[in-house]
Amino acid sequence: MNKLELTGLTARPSQVWGGIRLVPLVRETPVEGLRLHREVYGGLGAGAVEVGPRTHYTSYIPHGFVADWSGEGAESAAYGTQFGAEDGAPARTVRLPRHRHHRLAKRRPGDRLRFLPLHLALEGYLALHFGGPSTAWEEWSRQALRDGLSPRAEDAYLGWSVRGLGDALRAFEIHPGQCGVMVYAADALAAAFAVPHPDDYRLLHPTLVEDLYGELVHQYAWFGAPVPEFGARIADGPHLRTLDALRAAAREQERAWSDAHGTLFARDLLDGSYGFDQVYRMGEFTLWRFLPPFVRDGGGQHIGETITDHKGRVAYLKTFRLSDAQVRRGHLLQRLAGADWRLPDAARALGTSEEELRRRIRSAGFEALLRHR
Amino acid sequence: MTTAATETFADLVAAEDVLLFVNAAITATGQREFRSEAYRQRLSLGFLHEYVRVNYRRVYAASLALDINDHNAVRVVRGLLEHAGEASPVQKRTEGQLIAARLAKLPPQRVYRLFRELRAAKVNNRRTRAITRDWLAARPDAAHDAVKYRAGLKTAVRHAHLPLDGELGTFLFRPGTLPRYEHRLLDAWRRAHYEQGAVGELPFTVAEGFAARHGMGREAFVERMAPRMTRLERLRTQGQRAAGADGLPAGVDLTVMPLTRLALYVLSLDREARVRHRAELTGALRAAARRAAGPHAGSWGRVAAVLDDSYSSSGSGEKRRRPLAVALACHFLLEALAAPGAYTPLWTTGTRDPLLVRPWGPTPLGTRIIDALEHGPERLVIVSDGWDNAPPGLAGEVLRVWRTRLDRDRRTAVVHVNPVYDADGFDVRRLSAGVPTAGIRDAEDLPALVEIARFSEGRTGPAELYAYLDRQVARFTTDDEAGGVR
Numbered sequence: 001m002n003k004l005e006l007t008g009l010t011a012r013p014s015q016v017w018g019g020i021r022l023v024p025l026v027r028e029t030p031v032e033g034l035r036l037h038r039e040v041y042g043g044l045g046a047g048a049v050e051v052g053p054r055t056h057y058t059s060y061i062p063h064g065f066v067a068d069w070s071g072e073g074a075e076s077a078a079y080g081t082q083f084g085a086e087d088g089a090p091a092r093t094v095r096l097p098r099h100r101h102h103r104l105a106k107r108r109p110g111d112r113l114r115f116l117p118l119h120l121a122l123e124g125y126l127a128l129h130f131g132g133p134s135t136a137w138e139e140w141s142r143q144a145l146r147d148g149l150s151p152r153a154e155d156a157y158l159g160w161s162v163r164g165l166g167d168a169l170r171a172f173e174i175h176p177g178q179c180g181v182m183v184y185a186a187d188a189l190a191a192a193f194a195v196p197h198p199d200d201y202r203l204l205h206p207t208l209v210e211d212l213y214g215e216l217v218h219q220y221a222w223f224g225a226p227v228p229e230f231g232a233r234i235a236d237g238p239h240l241r242t243l244d245a246l247r248a249a250a251r252e253q254e255r256a257w258s259d260a261h262g263t264l265f266a267r268d269l270l271d272g273s274y275g276f277d278q279v280y281r282m283g284e285f286t287l288w289r290f291l292p293p294f295v296r297d298g299g300g301q302h303i304g305e306t307i308t309d310h311k312g313r314v315a316y317l318k319t320f321r322l323s324d325a326q327v328r329r330g331h332l333l334q335r336l337a338g339a340d341w342r343l344p345d346a347a348r349a350l351g352t353s354e355e356e357l358r359r360r361i362r363s364a365g366f367e368a369l370l371r372h373r
Numbered sequence: 374m375t376t377a378a379t380e381t382f383a384d385l386v387a388a389e390d391v392l393l394f395v396n397a398a399i400t401a402t403g404q405r406e407f408r409s410e411a412y413r414q415r416l417s418l419g420f421l422h423e424y425v426r427v428n429y430r431r432v433y434a435a436s437l438a439l440d441i442n443d444h445n446a447v448r449v450v451r452g453l454l455e456h457a458g459e460a461s462p463v464q465k466r467t468e469g470q471l472i473a474a475r476l477a478k479l480p481p482q483r484v485y486r487l488f489r490e491l492r493a494a495k496v497n498n499r500r501t502r503a504i505t506r507d508w509l510a511a512r513p514d515a516a517h518d519a520v521k522y523r524a525g526l527k528t529a530v531r532h533a534h535l536p537l538d539g540e541l542g543t544f545l546f547r548p549g550t551l552p553r554y555e556h557r558l559l560d561a562w563r564r565a566h567y568e569q570g571a572v573g574e575l576p577f578t579v580a581e582g583f584a585a586r587h588g589m590g591r592e593a594f595v596e597r598m599a600p601r602m603t604r605l606e607r608l609r610t611q612g613q614r615a616a617g618a619d620g621l622p623a624g625v626d627l628t629v630m631p632l633t634r635l636a637l638y639v640l641s642l643d644r645e646a647r648v649r650h651r652a653e654l655t656g657a658l659r660a661a662a663r664r665a666a667g668p669h670a671g672s673w674g675r676v677a678a679v680l681d682d683s684y685s686s687s688g689s690g691e692k693r694r695r696p697l698a699v700a701l702a703c704h705f706l707l708e709a710l711a712a713p714g715a716y717t718p719l720w721t722t723g724t725r726d727p728l729l730v731r732p733w734g735p736t737p738l739g740t741r742i743i744d745a746l747e748h749g750p751e752r753l754v755i756v757s758d759g760w761d762n763a764p765p766g767l768a769g770e771v772l773r774v775w776r777t778r779l780d781r782d783r784r785t786a787v788v789h790v791n792p793v794y795d796a797d798g799f800d801v802r803r804l805s806a807g808v809p810t811a812g813i814r815d816a817e818d819l820p821a822l823v824e825i826a827r828f829s830e831g832r833t834g835p836a837e838l839y840a841y842l843d844r845q846v847a848r849f850t851t852d853d854e855a856g857g858v859r
Contacts, residue, residue: 013764015735015762171408173685174735236778240774247740250770253767
């Protein structure tokens with residue numbers, strides 16, 4: 001498995017607000033046997049996660065998702081913290097849990113899994129070759145050999161601070177059967193989001209504004225001009241004599257947009273090959289997180305997490321677009337690791353000199369790795 | 374166009390500006406809309422008022438005779454009075470008649486607010502004083518106004534230097550000096566300060582303040598005040614009354630309510646209540662629609678309507694569900710206007726039950742218009758905010774192709790009415806250049822609006838538009854004189 005398989009999700013006409021374009025993704029039939037709920041955390045979103053022994057992940061974590069594959073949540077999507085309530089008993093006053101999370105994905109009683117959306121993917125990116133040099137070559141500093149890349153930090157912007165995103169999501173008209181959305185800033189894919197069931201989507205639609213977005217998205221939204229609507233055009237032809245012909249021409253417009261979206265807009269995301277990393281297996285569904293190949297061809301590179309069914313079709317998807325600097329860092333780390341952390345080999349693989357490679361390491365923010373001479 | 378030889382380009386532009394302003398003055402209220410903030414609406418509307426007042430003063434005044442909304446009527450009156458120097462004596466006379474006729478139709482609280490604004494803007498010319506004097510003289514009960522609009526009346530009287538005879542002057546300007554008042558209401562107000570029993574004799578809004586001061590229980594108070602409330606107050610406090618909390622308002626005859634107001638009320642009920650009272654609500658809506666249709670009932674032939682109940686018809690926190698209410702009211706009105714059994718409604722969500730309609734989903738106007746045209750109607754009415762988004766622009770294309778290729782001899786009259794003012798475009802949003810668009814605030818005005826809308830199609834010239842305006846002005850001012858002082 002190295003590609004995202006978005007079968008079952010069809011793109012419908014986009015809705016534009018200033019520089020933000022939202023493309024609804026619609027499922028004919030909801031995915032059977034999987035529902036997503038949201039649980040909200042207190043403490044203004046300040047969250048710390050225990051990822052491993054003496055390893056912590058800290059970020060803005062306003063909510064988590066709960067995947068439920070028991071098949072019981074089919075009739076209604078519950079507001080996260082209600083699941084303790086008995087049948088028929090009045091719902092308790094909701095008290096927001098404010099605890100340190102243990103692991104990014106954690107099994108809950110019953111067939112449920114709590115995971116922290118987007119943070120799962122981001123942690124995967126941050127943990128890339130987190131251990132540092134595997135062999136103690138003399139170029140690497142003692143700190144690098146002892147602690148690896150720790151502490152490793154990346155920047156992201158909250159959805160509220162992405163210009164126009166809040167208004168775009170508010171004024172967006174959700175389609176019947178909509179299970180996902182693709183967010184574009186200045187017509188660059190900023191995020192993709194898909195869930196198994198339309199009811200889940202209606203509840204989770206506003207959470208997009210509390211998600212994290214890369215620096216590039218923030219800049220594009222801030223500086224980008226309003227993007228045009230792709231208005232329908234019906235060509236005057238000799239065949240256009242009846243209402244049926246007119247209806248067919250109108251249908252053709254919708255189909256043309258759906259095709260154009262897949263090949264033109266979302267190509268970066270759908271055509272890329274990814275390294276998938278299995279996080280959890282639940283019944284016939286599997287939770288993965290994925291990293292892009294970190295090739296520097298100018299296209300967008302997305303990290304993300306997904307839940308797929310046994311045929312590899314996407315039931316849940318959430319992506320984050322890396323900024324150029326983040327792609328560069330990923331690329332550099334992969335090449336260094338690929339050369340077994342030997343500077344001369346890595347320089348040769350990158351087609352550059354050792355001195356230049358040192359400069360690149362320093363400018364990528366990994367100066368502490370190198371031993372001062 | 375027959376008179377094309379005598380019409381210059383400037384005339385056409387002028388006619389376009391006039392229609393633009395009329396559309397804006399009918400729909401815009403300076404409140405938040407689904408897609409724009411209140412301050413943008415006010416900014417845009419403010420510019421439009423100034424532009425039309427400076428360039429087309431005659432039309433600006435004449436707009437008072439059309440069905441523009443109260444907010445804009447007050448603004449127009451204020452603009453005319455503030456800039457009186459720009460008008461000629463003849464113009465001033467017509468303006469005076471129009472202003473007097475319009476003020477008589479406005480709710481009193483709006484007029485008192487206008488007087489307050491005039492005072493704040495230091496507008497105190499002779500004409501303003503005369504208008505204030507005449508309007509106050511025509512009020513049925515000065516004492517009632519003195520109690521209910523105490524501050525407003527005080528400001529107006531002080532600003533226009535009006536002498537107040539008898540105890541009214543004492544009541545307003547030297548309260549507490551008389552041991553008792555002759556007038557029943559004035560005395561009730563005096564006693565209400567210390568006697569709970571007197572609170573019940575006052576108008577509801579005034580009594581509310583006293584009730585809070587005396588610490589009276591809200592529920593019992595509202596129950597007791599019910600007979601003294603206005604119709605809208607009774608509807609508004611419906612949820613606070615114990616007796617009719619889950620039913621329909623007890624003391625209100627729904628069938629006499631104006632159509633759009635009734636539609637707004639129906640939409641404010643939840644689904645269960647609407648299902649439970651389906652018969653009463655539908656009956657009331659039908660009755661209101663028949664009354665609004667009046668002599669036109671059944672005269673429109675085969676009618677199809679495309680009605681927008683997409684998510685954006687939920688309006689905003691300030692104009693809750695207004696676009697949807699207009700669509701719902703139009704549905705019943707068109708049902709009354711069409712020949713019996715020859716009416717086809719098409720909602721954008723595809724619902725077949727108009728009473729349970731709710732704002733939801735995208736706006737596939739294009740496909741719905743094709744569906745409507747398949748019924749071969751004589752008239753097609755589209756009620757929508759003009760944001761066609763599934764896919765965008767399809768409605769305009771469908772209408773263009775229909776006009777230019779499929780229906781060249783215009784057997785179908787298409788009209789688009791739009792309840793939402795687009796602040797960025799200084800007009801209501803259009804679907805297509807070939808289809809007339811008119812702003813709409815109350816569905817009851819639909820027949821009149823369809824008449825205005827045909828001017829925007831470009832097939833009738835500016836001369837006819839001005840003739841139409843003059844006719845409206847003449848009707849408006851003479852109606853009022855014939856009707857006498859209210």
